[in-house]
Amino acid sequence: MGVFLDLFAGKTVERPPFWFMRQAGRYMAEYRAVRAEVGDFLDLCYSPKKATEVTLQPIQRFGMDAAIIFSDILVVPHALGSAVHFEKGEGPRVEPVKNGADIARLDESKMPGKLAPVYEAIAATRASLPKDIALIGFAGAPWTLACYMLEGRGKTDFSTARRAAYTTPSLLAALIGVLSSAVVEHLCAQVEAGADALQLFDTWAGLVPVSQREALITGPARAVIAEVKRRHPQVPIIAFPKGLGLDLPHYAQSTQADGLSVDMQTDITSLNVACVLQGNLDPLLLASSREGTLREATRLREAMAGTRFVFNLGHGIVPDTPVEHVTALSELLLQKVA
Numbered sequence: 001m002g003v004f005l006d007l008f009a010g011k012t013v014e015r016p017p018f019w020f021m022r023q024a025g026r027y028m029a030e031y032r033a034v035r036a037e038v039g040d041f042l043d044l045c046y047s048p049k050k051a052t053e054v055t056l057q058p059i060q061r062f063g064m065d066a067a068i069i070f071s072d073i074l075v076v077p078h079a080l081g082s083a084v085h086f087e088k089g090e091g092p093r094v095e096p097v098k099n100g101a102d103i104a105r106l107d108e109s110k111m112p113g114k115l116a117p118v119y120e121a122i123a124a125t126r127a128s129l130p131k132d133i134a135l136i137g138f139a140g141a142p143w144t145l146a147c148y149m150l151e152g153r154g155k156t157d158f159s160t161a162r163r164a165a166y167t168t169p170s171l172l173a174a175l176i177g178v179l180s181s182a183v184v185e186h187l188c189a190q191v192e193a194g195a196d197a198l199q200l201f202d203t204w205a206g207l208v209p210v211s212q213r214e215a216l217i218t219g220p221a222r223a224v225i226a227e228v229k230r231r232h233p234q235v236p237i238i239a240f241p242k243g244l245g246l247d248l249p250h251y252a253q254s255t256q257a258d259g260l261s262v263d264m265q266t267d268i269t270s271l272n273v274a275c276v277l278q279g280n281l282d283p284l285l286l287a288s289s290r291e292g293t294l295r296e297a298t299r300l301r302e303a304m305a306g307t308r309f310v311f312n313l314g315h316g317i318v319p320d321t322p323v324e325h326v327t328a329l330s331e332l333l334l335q336k337v338a
Contacts, residue, residue: 002132017065022316051121062330073140079114096152119193126194137190141202142179206243264314
C-alpha cells in the first residue's frame with residue numbers, strides 16, 4: 001500500500017511518510033504553465049485532464065508519499081448553486097447567503113453533475129499514480145465553508161459569519177446542516193472515484209470561541225466523519241481544525257478522526273492523542289531558508305520518532321517558495337530514519 005496508508009493501517013514504517021499542503025501550486029513553473037492555459041481558477045479545477053496533470057506534477061518531481069487532488073473547498077457551495085469566482089490577486093468571491101430563502105435555494109441534487117469533472121480527475125489520477133502513492137481527496141468543513149458563504153469573500157476575521165452565531169444562530173445552524181450533508185456526499189463521492197484517504201479542512205476553526213466550538217466545529221466534524229466512516233470504514237480521514245491549539249486533544253477524541261493535522265502555532269510534540277499526527281513545519285521557513293528548513297525538519301522527525309507521524313507543513317506552501325528548497329526537503333524526508 002505504501003508508507004502513507006501503511007502508517008494509518010497500524011503497520012511499522014521505515015520512515016515517516018510525507019506530503020505538503022498546496023504541493024501543486026504556483027511555486028512550480030510547470031504548474032504556472034498549465035494555469036496560464038485556462039481562464040478562471042475554477043476552470044482548472046473542473047478540467048479533469050489539467051487537474052490530473054497538476055496533481056501529478058509534485059509527485060513526479062519530488063516523490064511525496066501522497067498526492068492530493070487539485071481542487072478547491074469552494075466547489076461545494078458552487079455545486080450547491082452559489083455563484084463563485086476568483087478575482088485575480090484578491091481571492092474568492094461567493095454569492096452571499098443572507099436569509100433562509102438563500103439557504104432554501106441550495107440544491108444538493110445538483111452536486112453529482114456539477115462535480116463530475118472533479119471525480120473524473122480523481123479516477124484518472126488514481127490510475128496514473130504508482131500503487132504505493134496514496135491519493136487524498138478533501139473538502140472544507142461546514143464552518144469554514146459557511147464563513148465564505150456568509151461573508152461573500154475571503155477575509156481574515158470573517159466578522160459576518162462570527163456575528164451570525166450571536167444574531168441569527170438559527171440561520172447559521174441551518175446553513176451548517178446543509179453544508180454538513182453536502183460535505184459528506186462530496187467526500188464519499190471522492191472515495192468512490194478512487195481517493196484512498198480524505199482530509200477535512202477547517203481553516204477558520206480558530207476564529208470560534210470555546211463556548212461555540214461544539215456547535216460550529218466539533219459537532220459538525222464528528223457528524224461528517226461518522227457518516228463517511230459508516231459508508232467507507234476503510235478510508236482514513238485526517239482533520240485539520242486550524243487554530244484550535246489546546247483544544248486539539250478534545251477535538252481528536254470527540255470526532256474520532258484517524259489523523260489530526262497540526263498548524264505551526266502548536267507544539268505537535270506535546271499533543272497526547274490516539275490518532276496519527278500530521279504537521280507542522282512553518283511554510284514561511286520553507287520559503288525563507290533551505291538550511292533552516294533542513295535543521296527544523298530533522299529536529300521534528302527526531303522529536304516525533306516512535307509515534308504515528310506524517311510529515312507535512314503547518315499550512316500550505318506559499319507561492320514564492322524556491323523550488324530547490326522543496327527538492328532539498330523532499331530528499332531529506334525520503335531517507336530512512338536511523
